[in-house]
Amino acid sequence: MEKLPKITIPVLVGVILLIIIIAKSSVTISSGHAGVLYQTFGNGVVTDQPPLGEGFHIIAPWNRVFVYEIRQQELSEKMQVLSSNGLEIKLDASAWYQPVSADVAKLHQEKGENYLQRVIQPAIRSAARSVVGRYTPEQLYSSKRDAIQSEIYEETKKILDNQYIQLNEVLVRDVTLPPAIKDAIERKLRQEQESLEYEFRLEKATKEAQKVRIEAQGKADANAILSASLTDKVLQDKGIDATLELAKSQNAKVVIVGSGDSGLPLILGNN
Incomplete structure (x- = not known):
């Protein structure tokens, strides 16, 4: 077996060292991530x-790069908190968050890679309580779920705004009460619903009765006005008008003027 030329060995060593240096000096940032450069010297x-940013980068082999995901991420939290009267409530919530891209180096320097446990979880738990x-x-249970969701978001955001983290949304998925409390609330709500339904029927019946009374009173008032306006003179005039209309009829008739009880004409006979 022939020996390799003496010059070949240094070349091989140099190539190997070059490969190692290139491997240590290059870094590829994936989509949706950012790199924090740490200069050792x-x-x-x-x-x-x-x-x-995303893509291929060359750095000094003695430096390091810490890669952070800067896309929106989700934190799911199941917490036990106390209501205003001291009862234990189970809360199931999610937080949508992402590091502020421009401040990711400060986030790494001040909070570290486990910023989720150090900052976000304590913030949302404190706000929820x-x-x-x-x-x-x-x-x-009944009407304040949307309100607490909005308030938890606002209070958590106040904390995270100064921590280089962007909070996009807080979602309250479920609020679980102790079974006995839940049953008592449901019974109370049913009773309130039944009471409201009874009040509605009573109010409807009252309005119907009022409507009938108003209509009856209207008819009575109309009759009273009509009776007051029908004097003897008016009745005679109406009778004369009616007699004249009947006299115009084509049917055979006999008109006796002044023979009625009130001096009105009498009309006798027809076909």
């Missing part, structure tokens, strides 16, 4: 430059 985390503690179990 510099000032550490680079915060005065934009983070490394504070908000739920303002309401009774009945309010939480």
Whole structure:
């Protein structure tokens, strides 16, 4: 077997070292991620430059890159909190969040890669306890779910706005009350519904009776006005008008003028 030329060995070593250097000096950032550069022989985390964007990058082999996902992510939390009267409520909620891309280096420097456990979870738990503690179990069960969702979002956002994290939404999926409390609330709601239904029927009947009374009173008032206006003179005039109309009829008749009880003409005979 022939020996390799002496010059070949250094070349091979150089190629191997070059491959190692290139491997250590390159980094590829995936879609939806950003890289935080750490300079080992510099000032550490680079915060005065934009983070490394998506794609291929060459860095010094002694430096490091910490990759963060900057897309929207979801945190699901199941918490036990207390209502305003001290009853334990189970809350199932989700938070949609993402690191602020431009501040991801500061996030890494001040909070670290486990910022979810250090910042976001404590923030949403604190906000949930504070908000739920303002309401009774009945309010939480019936009409205040949208309100507590909005309030938890606002309080959590106030905390995270200064932590280089963008909070997009908080969703309350479920509010679970103790079974005994839930049953009592449902019974109360049914009773209230039945009471409202009874009041509606009673009000409807009252309005119908009032309508009948108004119509009867209207008829009575109309009759009274009519009776007051029908004097003897008016009746005679009406009788004369009616007699003249009958006299115009084509049927055979006999008109006796002045023979009625009130001096009105009498009409006798027809075909």
